[in-house]
Amino acid sequence: MSFTLAIVGRPNVGKSTLFNRLVGKRLALVDDQPGVTRDLREGAARLGDLRFTVIDTAGLEEVTDDSLQGRMRRLTERAVDMADICLFMVDARTGITPTDQVFAEILRRRAKHVILVANKAEGRAGEEGALEAYALGLGEPLRLSAEHGEGLGDLVQVLMPLADAFEEQSEETTPETDVTLTEEEAEEGATDPRWPTPEKPMQIAVVGRPNAGKSTLINKLLGEDRLLTGPEAGITRDAISLAMDWNGLPVRVWDTAGMRKKARVQEKLEKLSVGDGLRAVKFAEVVVVLLDAAIPFEQQDLRIADLAEREGRAVVVAVNKWDVEDDKQGKLRDLREAFERLLPQLRGAPLVTVSAKTGRGLDRLRDAIERAYTIWNTRVPTAALNRWLAGMIEAHPPPAPQGRRIKLRYMTQAKTRPPGFVVMCSHPDKIPASYTRYLVNGLRESFDMPGTPIRLFMRGQGDRNPYKGRREKNAGALRKHLDKKKG
Template sequence: MSFTVAIVGRPNVGKSTLFNRLVGKKLALVDDTPGVTRDRRPGDARLIDLKFRIVDTAGLEEAAPDTLQGRMRAQTEAAIDEADLSLFVVDAKMGLTPVDEALADMLRRKGKPVVLVANKSEARGSDGGFYDAFTLGLGEPTAISAEHGQGMLDLRDAIVAAIGEDRAYPEDDEAVTDIDVRAEVAAEDEDYEPEYDETKPLRVAIVGRPNAGKSTLINRFLGEDRLLTGPEAGITRDSISVEWDWKGRTIKMFDTAGMRRKAKVQEKLEKLSVADGLRAIRFAETVVIVFDSTIPFEKQDLQIVDLVLREGRAAVLAFNKWDLIDDPQAALAELREKTERLLPQARGIRAVPVSGQTGRGLDKLMQAVIETDRTWNRRISTAKLNRWLDAQQTQHPPPAVSGRRLKLKYMTQVKARPPGFMISCTRPDALPDSYVRFLTNGLRNDFNLPGVPIRIHFRASENPFAGRAKKKR
């Protein structure tokens, strides 16, 4: 992207609505409640023929540094410092407030380009607020309606004038690189097993109950206070993505809102936050479920793990706040026993004790994430699977149903991410669940597939004589 733009303003002036309009997606949570946005949310914006990086920020308020609002303000000021241009959004419908004037003074002191945006200009009686914006001393305001998409062309012109045409439209001098085209392996090559790509960017979502330390953990990975943290539960609302490198590999990590029991989620805003977190899980490849080591294995913890596995994601457990445990050896043994007993559907799932405060165990956690992703992408050759299937039937034949023996004829892997298999058999509807579990556990143990969901689909073999009428003698 050619330049970065930060959207700033006091709470409830429509910053997130404008952010969603510019990125073309409903990424940021929008609600009538002031102060919905708390963290910096980046996105790739497109405005007519302009392409740039956009950052949604929390509403600026005057507050003490040690309060939640004070920490939100520090995050917003950091976004302004990093950006090349600020869109200062005011509410033309409501008019100016003393907070707007204070923010205008702060932006002038920063000494960076500012575009004054008068939002909600489609409302009746907004002309007074539009003309009042001239008194801020930041130039002519641009009248827009972020909700209805009005005034976007004028906004484009104002951004170009503020940032300069050279920055707004940089020459694309990147050389065209050759596309690496890999020939597809023929279907009849039953011994083919593709290698795991160590260089591919990895998407990781961090989920868990409120106040488990998810944002603190990500800040420790990044080595900076990128995400808003504090003793208050439920600080994170939007699913915020951050990128960083771990041993030369790009990691895109998503911080999500804490997930409480469904019965306790009553407010609309919290429902939106949880829905945003669920979308992050579906978008991610590996999901790290953060447990509070001081109170692990709450019912909600187990439900979150089950949700992640049902979505087909690769899962890793992180027992956070390990620095608060008095007897680590005894606690670790207890956690291992509970993991095996309470999560039988995720047998062999990797679990790592960590501390977001001290940074302990973070390298081990990332190594577990990489290994789990490798397993999640695993493909097994058809030849190996059929030899394994023959051995399983020899050692433990399928049961007879209604006096007729079931026979498993052929097996192949139809997909990865997660591993999915198809078995051709007689009467698949009659195969008991106990034998399906036997095959699933056998695959997990014999092919080293710990902690990832395994899908097995059964299909009746085709009868070549089906549908033919009997010949009359």
């Protein structure tokens, strides 16, 4: 998805109708009664050659209190802040209302890009209202009919240059993950050149439960109170990124909203904030899971760490509020035992104790992040991998289902960020998960890759074997040499 488009406007102007048309399904309820949509609804949109995320919002109303309408308005404003493009829809048949003018002023201040659309503009009845929309000062209004699909071609023409700009911006800022290695790189185990630079800094997401001290930690790194903090849980609403030089290491740090158990996330605004934090994990290279020393490794902490591992990101676990701990040695021993027991998929990942309040342990945290990033970029030479594989098979041969021995023929590294390996074998579907875990754990120990996610793929004999024919080729060359010598 190249960009996010939020459809906003007064109630009953046709936002949900356009949303359904863009996603190609009747996902949003549509009715003549105003105010049907209350929550934000996201969908994967398709318009011509464009693919993007579209958000349907509640109708904007001039309410600022804590009533249902007031909360709906705040949620819509949150979507405006989050979206790359806002499509401001007015009703061409009703004409421009004072409410439209109020919200046009809000969008001028808050939205990055605004596209003005006069809906229900089909026929003569909508012409006058479409002309009135010029008075909003948001440029030329696009005339369309969401119900009949008219005018969508004009919308594509307006979105196309914006989509191209967002695509270029995404390529510049989005970190490379699942980087495919060439045969030469796999053979040699070359050093990865993608070390962070000021132009492309290391992307770090700080995630954790509410009130773990994420914003306080980042403020301490920056040396100033840039992010709002306090004793109340859940102050941070959206993912905020800040670029900085961390003792010579160029980084961009994402502060995210606290992630609570799904059953406890009641406010729709908080649901959106948690979704924003999950997106920050996907766009990070290193994820720092921040725990509260008083209540570490609760269920939500484990889910967050597991999410980061499944997304293939380097993970560092930091235990905050260490300054108030009395029995530090005993607590640290318990933490390490719980970490190994509860998160075996991250065995060996750094566990660092810090105090965001006093700044103690932040140097250790930086070193742990740099080390995790280096391991995440590990490349192992093919020759070393195959010597290792032969030793692993000799120590513990694969099982023989129904008496047929599985043969592991050779192994190579296919990807980095995180490290990904391919084993060519017979009957890949018969290899149990326990044997795959045995190999992954062996890779961690033998090639010094603690904690980083490792992807191991088993492929059948039908796949291309880079060693196939090499022995025959060498034998043919030897025969030719001997024949030449005889002659």
